[in-house]
Amino acid sequence: MFGGTFDPVHHGHLRSAVELSEALGLDRLHMIPAHVPPHREAPGVSSDQRLSMLRLGVEGAPGLVADDRELRREGPSYSVDTLASLREEYGPRARLIMMLGHDAFLSLHRWYQPQRLFELAHLVVVDRPDHEDELPQAVRALVEGREARSGDELMQSPRGGWLRLALPSRLAISATHIRQCLLEERSVRYLLPLSVIEHIQMQGLYSGLRHCAVQRR
Numbered sequence: 001m002f003g004g005t006f007d008p009v010h011h012g013h014l015r016s017a018v019e020l021s022e023a024l025g026l027d028r029l030h031m032i033p034a035h036v037p038p039h040r041e042a043p044g045v046s047s048d049q050r051l052s053m054l055r056l057g058v059e060g061a062p063g064l065v066a067d068d069r070e071l072r073r074e075g076p077s078y079s080v081d082t083l084a085s086l087r088e089e090y091g092p093r094a095r096l097i098m099m100l101g102h103d104a105f106l107s108l109h110r111w112y113q114p115q116r117l118f119e120l121a122h123l124v125v126v127d128r129p130d131h132e133d134e135l136p137q138a139v140r141a142l143v144e145g146r147e148a149r150s151g152d153e154l155m156q157s158p159r160g161g162w163l164r165l166a167l168p169s170r171l172a173i174s175a176t177h178i179r180q181c182l183l184e185e186r187s188v189r190y191l192l193p194l195s196v197i198e199h200i201q202m203q204g205l206y207s208g209l210r211h212c213a214v215q216r217r
């Protein structure tokens, strides 16, 4: 499971998803837009639009799935509920992994029922070059005794561990930066798939872009 606001999805997400899948030999990676992101303001772009951009982003990528299960639930999109539904689908013996970036990991202690995440899955934390803060004590306490030394060790059990993974391409790309560029009518080319840029233009998302030619972006 790789959950996110994906507002919009970008190459930092997509390249990390591919590299993590390869590093751990995953069968499938569900990229799941948060319908009601629990710990941040409501995104300016609808869940349906964020899902549409994600679908375009994963098109043709083997193993990457744009999963709409959080859009089919009401209330805050808590990750424990999403993992519970994946666990039900794949069964008790499947090795389930929740992938998240270092910035999201920093606030894990404030998530809804954080200990239950480990009853349902493993956590794999990927580095982000633009987010290098120290782990708060509360997060250290939460994950104490669970750290695996390698992907192989983690994959020996279906749930309960965590691993820090340094992926080959650490891309300092963020959706905040992309939204800011779009607002200021600066180029976002190469930060996200061209198909997603074109969708943003066609739909007039993130303002200002509607009348700009693709070539200028």
Ligand SMILES: Nc1ncnc2c1ncn2[C@@H]1O[C@H](COP(=O)(O)OP(=O)(O)OP(=O)(O)O)[C@@H](O)[C@H]1O
Pocket (backbone or CB within 6 Å): 003, 004, 005, 006, 007, 011, 012, 013, 016, 099, 100, 101, 102, 103, 104, 126, 127, 128, 171, 172, 173, 174, 175, 176, 177
């Ligand atoms: N460049 C990146 N490299 C690795 N992981 C990333 C990257 N960008 C985001 N992530 C991770 O993807 C998940 C979803 O992130 P999110 O959709 O909030 O993207 P974001 O770029 O951080 O957005 P925003 O700037 O709006 O907060 C989080 O676990 C986050 O840590």
Ligand SMILES: O=C(O)c1ccc[n+]([C@@H]2O[C@H](COP(=O)([O-])O)[C@@H](O)[C@H]2O)c1
Pocket (backbone or CB within 6 Å): 002, 003, 004, 005, 006, 032, 034, 037, 038, 039, 040, 077, 078, 079, 080, 100, 104, 110, 111, 112, 113
């Ligand atoms: O379950 C929670 O309480 C919870 C709190 C904060 C974030 N999350 C999830 O973490 C993922 C990354 O969040 P974000 O805000 O970085 O896009 C996304 O799937 C969120 O739903 C989940």
